[in-house]
Amino acid sequence: MTAPNLINDIRVASRLMVRELGFMNTTLAATDYSPSAVHTLLEVEHHGAITAAQLVNILGLEKSSVSRMLARLIKAGELQEVQSTDDARFKSLQLTAKGKESVARINRYGAMRVREAMEHLSEAQREAVARGLSAYAFALESCRNGAAQLGGARPEIVSGYLPGMIGRISEMHASYYSQHYDFGYFFEAKVAAGLAEFAGRLDNPRNGIWLAVRHGRIVGSVAIDGDDLGNNEAHLRWFILDEECRGSGVGRELLARAIAFCDEQQFGAVQLWTFSGLHAARRLYESCGFTLSKEWQGDQWGRPMLEQQFTRYSHAGSPSRA
Structure with a gap:
């Protein structure tokens, strides 16, 4: 206190x-x-x-x-x-x-x-001010983002396929990114096609998906694809939360499950691809051990963006690619 x-x-x-x-x-x-x-x-x-x-x-x-x-x-x-x-x-x-x-x-x-x-101020005081102000500002932002209460039972985290999963995760992505970033049908189709292909590979023990479910409805997801990158590296995909869950800690719990799975499977590194501007998500990734490893101008999301790659190496691992 x-x-x-x-x-x-x-x-x-x-x-x-x-x-x-x-x-x-x-x-x-x-x-x-x-x-x-x-x-x-x-x-x-x-x-x-x-x-x-x-x-x-x-x-x-x-x-x-x-x-x-x-x-x-x-x-x-x-x-x-x-x-x-x-x-x-x-x-x-x-x-x-x-x-x-x-x-x-x-x-x-x-x-x-x-x-x-x-x-x-002295040099030490300057550094303390920078660190302290940043931490306090982010804490205030977290309070605002979490102000909308979940209003009932906390979502349950379950693993594996659930009926309707592909459509619901695609819907959450399309709704959020169309509202906030003007993404259109190209993006939604890309998410749905990728999920459908991945669902057919869930029998591989190196692949996994975790879903936050509240009152029988999927309100969050994250997946680990252990097949598509090779080189003993995992691909973190489809991390998304419904509006009602943002700031509640559910996202951190989903990421924790996915990262624990990667450590259990002894992947050398975990990679994720995103784009600049998703500040809350970036802070969450970095708090879980991810670091920005690459930036470039691209259009894989359906429009020109400053794309980013984040990497989390295992405790015993070392950088294996640029």
Whole structure:
């Protein structure tokens, strides 16, 4: 249990930071924009392209508030809407030339404030601030993501095939990635075809799948494919959670089952492929021992993305490929 005096110290420091960083003002970072608008521009720059639905989730604001703010930024010439190449029903937001200039000014201002503050600290204090602020920020984010309660029995983790598994896992992937990343039918078909092929190989003891099931309904999944990579390496695939389970710890439990299986089977390494921008998933992968081993521009997901490969080596293993 956190000591009361420590809680009070953190609250005092948080209030001071809010004031000193300018969040009490109507505008932020030497711009004419509100804090939420500044954060929006920074998120669009970070992702390259982003949907309104993604921004609602990232910023933790009401959909109507985000819609009004985006309309103002588009009217101001900071943002532009771009039609999705996968599905004409969806549009992404991108920075205009003016928006890129605005973000550059915001970043220069933010970096200047950090440098000035850090000059008052020793090197050890600087490192402690960086680590502590990151850990505290991620802890706050976890609280927000877990605020939606599961509302009943905790999902049960079961292994092996269940009827309807292929369709349900494909549905969860299609629903999440179409809403947040504009993925279309190409992605859904790719997931369904891969799962159908993999299900026919579940009799191999080096392959496994784990499902989170609540009230008879699949709400999460992860699989280990021990066949497709060779070189005594496992492929972690189809890690997904239904919206109601995110932030509940179910995802970590699924990953723990899959990793324990890999250790039991004595795979030299576990590989997974994903893309940039899935911040919560990346933190979970890294907490389980995965490290980013490769990045490149690709389109295996149906649209150009900054693709990533993460690797987890066994305790006795060593890097076996680039």
